[in-house]
Amino acid sequence: MxxxxxxxxxxxxxxxxxxxxxxxxxxxxxxxxxxxxxxxxxxxxxxxxxxxxxxxxxxxxxxxxxxxxxxxxxxxxxxxxxxxxxxxxxxxxxxxxxxxxxxxxxxxxxxxxxxxxxxxxxxxxxxxxxxxxxxxxxHTLYHPDDLPMAVDEVDDTYTPFRKRVESAATVRDPRPVPDLPTRPAVDPGTLPTPGDLGVENPSHDDRAVLDFEGGETAALERVEEYLWETDSLREYKETRNGLLGRDFSSKFSPWLNEGCLSPRRVSAEIDRYEDRRVANDSTYWLRFELRWRDFFQFQFAKHGATFFTPGGIRERDVDWMDDEAALDRWKRGETGIPFVDAAMRELNRTGYMSNRGRQNAASFLANDLRIDWRKGAAYFETRLVDYDPASNYGNWAYVAGVGNDSRNRSFDVLGQAKRYDPEAAYVTRWLPELDALPPAAAHEPWRLTPAERAEHGLELGVDYPRPMVDLEGSE
Ligand SMILES: Cc1cc2nc3c(=O)[nH]c(=O)nc-3n(C[C@H](O)[C@H](O)[C@H](O)COP(=O)(O)OP(=O)(O)OC[C@H]3O[C@@H](n4cnc5c(N)ncnc54)[C@H](O)[C@@H]3O)c2cc1C
Structure with missing residues (x-):
């Protein structure tokens, strides 16, 4: 032959x-x-x-x-x-x-x-x-051939999809690294640098949750660290809504999305962890989140480019606002709403934002400012170290009410801030100008009297912006 x-x-x-x-x-x-x-x-x-x-x-x-x-x-x-x-x-x-x-x-x-x-x-x-x-x-946990339904019949809401795959689909074993055949003699060429691709190498920020280093080697090290060395998986369900620190969530997303890490490999590691350490709600929940990732991949296989339209897969007729100045303030983290601004500044400085931060920053743009959600999603596309088209546009559409859920997904940003950042440690990490304020005031500096603000050395509109909308009425 x-x-x-x-x-x-x-x-x-x-x-x-x-x-x-x-x-x-x-x-x-x-x-x-x-x-x-x-x-x-x-x-x-x-x-x-x-x-x-x-x-x-x-x-x-x-x-x-x-x-x-x-x-x-x-x-x-x-x-x-x-x-x-x-x-x-x-x-x-x-x-x-x-x-x-x-x-x-x-x-x-x-x-x-x-x-x-x-x-x-x-x-x-x-x-x-x-x-x-x-x-x-x-690139997914489940192979499309193993789904209990055809891809174009995948449920448009997550819960029925999840229940059906949990009861009727199995995750294939990850494939081992094969022996590699010889390579034909071709000049290997030069690896690109960020400068070649028109961007500056981003500077390091000590406040980053993790220094994300690209590559399979770093990906496998992170899996080792998160599951085995720090044993963080044991408490994932309780910590996953965190905002600060290396291990409140897995941080696997950049490696999963660039393909340095296979979700099936993660699943096999979870199996091993469940055998050797513990099987609990947290081990279940990490798989639950990986199924969300699959869900959006299969949603895109089903709906394709409809996801990128203003009304999304629901084809909703929404009169999105076109306000470049407001959009710009949101991008820079200068909306005057500390919880949103902290999240946006973290994104700008590090390329990462927690899931809680993403939900609130996205909801603020789409549901409070009513700005075309696709402009926010496109900004995330630029900035995220873990950007994936299906996960990003799918989640944005969901939060903006034009995606995979018919319920109102508007977030009460102020309520969320107080619930998930009660000591205002997150907002003051990214907005040091609010550091001197008591926690409740750091989330709502406009509520302080001028005398109180003066006492804390904060001048609104000078040291930190006045809020660009009144959120008191939002749910
Ligand atoms: C507006 C918005 C935009 C988003 N854009 C992206 C994106 O471009 N790329 C991306 O990977 N995730 C995106 N997400 C989902 C989620 O915020 C990130 O996957 C998660 O914050 C990454 O951190 P982690 O790896 O520590 O997550 P963990 O909590 O440790 O979760 C483990 C893995 O599950 C998957 N996952 C978790 N939540 C989701 C979700 N809601 N949708 C899809 N997959 C999920 C990810 O692959 C993640 O790495 C977005 C969420 C929102 C609300």
């Missing part, structure tokens, strides 16, 4: 463990692992549709994380006698050209359910002409 050459086109699957496309490609006699830096993913992009607007596609924290992930993957491949070939250009020309160069019999890739990624796949498939593009699914 003639020997075979495979090209593995890596995208957001930057790992060797549990990588179904790699496992399939590695059965060839020669394997060329390739990553294409697509310049259209960086710099200014247009959010299409009727009210189109521009935004920065990928900000510094995610770019730096991705560059680190690529460097780590190259090293891991080199340790196994292979390499990562890196090229810059449009995948639809780069991948076919490399496939022709090594006379590839097939190109292997992981498919994604989101429209942009699907379009790129289609163009690459067209460019390859007679060489097959072999697509595999490898």
């Amino acid at each position: 003639a020997s075979k050459t495979a090209l593995l086109w890596l995208r957001r699957d930057l790992r060797l463990h549990d990588n179904p496309a790699l496992a399939a490609a590695a059965s060839a006699d020669r394997l060329l692992p390739v990553y294409v830096v697509d310049p259209r993913r960086y710099g200014t992009a247009t959010f299409g549709g009727a009210d189109s607007f521009t935004f920065e596609k990928t900000g510094g924290h995610r770019v730096a994380f991705r560059c680190e992930a690529l460097a780590d993957l190259r090293e891991r491949l080199r340790d196994r006698g292979s390499d990562l070939v890196v090229r810059t250009g449009e995948p639809s020309s780069v991948v076919p050209a490399l496939a022709a160069r090594v006379d590839a019999d097939a190109v292997h890739v992981h498919t994604r359910p989101t429209p942009e990624e699907r379009t790129v796949e289609r163009r690459v498939a067209d460019g390859l002409e007679d060489v097959p593009l072999v697509r595999r699914w490898g």
Whole structure:
């Protein structure tokens, strides 16, 4: 039988463990692992549709994380006698050209359910002409073939989806790292730096919950740390609404989304933890959250680009406001509502924000300011180190009332602030100008009398903004 050459086109699957496309490609006699830096993913992009607007596609924290992930993957491949070939250009020309160069019999890739990624796949498939593009699914807990329903019949609300998968679907075992075939002689090319991609390397901030380092090596270390070294999983259900600190939640999201970590690997680790340490509500709850992640992936497979419309999958007719000045204040963390501002400043400085922070910051923009939720989501797309199209736009649509829940998802931001940050430790961490105030006042500095503010050395409108809306009426 003639020997075979495979090209593995890596995208957001930057790992060797549990990588179904790699496992399939590695059965060839020669394997060329390739990553294409697509310049259209960086710099200014247009959010299409009727009210189109521009935004920065990928900000510094995610770019730096991705560059680190690529460097780590190259090293891991080199340790196994292979390499990562890196090229810059449009995948639809780069991948076919490399496939022709090594006379590839097939190109292997992981498919994604989101429209942009699907379009790129289609163009690459067209460019390859007679060489097959072999697509595999490898980024969710459940494989779509194992769901108890067809993907286009997935429930539009989470609870029935969760109940059905919990009772009738199983998670496949993660695949081991395969032996790697030899690599055809091709210049490996140079790894990109953040500067090459048009952003500055983000500066470190001591207040960050974690220094997210890209790559499979750091991902597996974080799993080890969170489950085994600090034993934090034991209390996840109680701590997961936290705002400060390394271990109130797993912080797996950046690695899951860049594909440095497989959710099935996490699930297998939870199994092991349940065997050896404890099986409790917390171990169940981490899987519960991973099912949310799956839910949005399958929702995008079902509804596609409808998610990006102003009225979302519910096709609601909402008269969203267009107020660039207000949007800008929200982005900078200068709304005058400390809980929202702290969250936005954390995002801007570190690329991360807790789930509680995201819910409140998003709800404030969509439900209190009534600004087009997609502009907020696009800003998160730029800034988040863990951005994923389905998780981000799916959650935003949900909070804005145009997604997977018909109930009003508006958050009482002031009530949430007092409940989840009773000592105002979070707001004062990110808004040191409020540090001298008693906790209740730090959440609502406008309630102090001018004399009290003067006593604490705070001048509203000078040291910290006046609130841009009156939240007293919100629920
Ligand atoms: C407006 C908004 C935007 C969001 N954008 C993103 C995004 O772009 N990327 C992203 O990964 N998550 C997003 N989330 C979901 C959630 O906030 C993050 O997954 C979580 O904060 C990441 O921290 P963690 O890994 O410590 O989470 P943990 O609490 O430890 O959860 C474990 C994992 O479960 C998954 N998960 C948890 N909650 C959700 C959820 N609501 N939806 C989908 N997956 C979930 C994540 O993969 C997470 O890493 C968003 C939530 C909101 C409200």
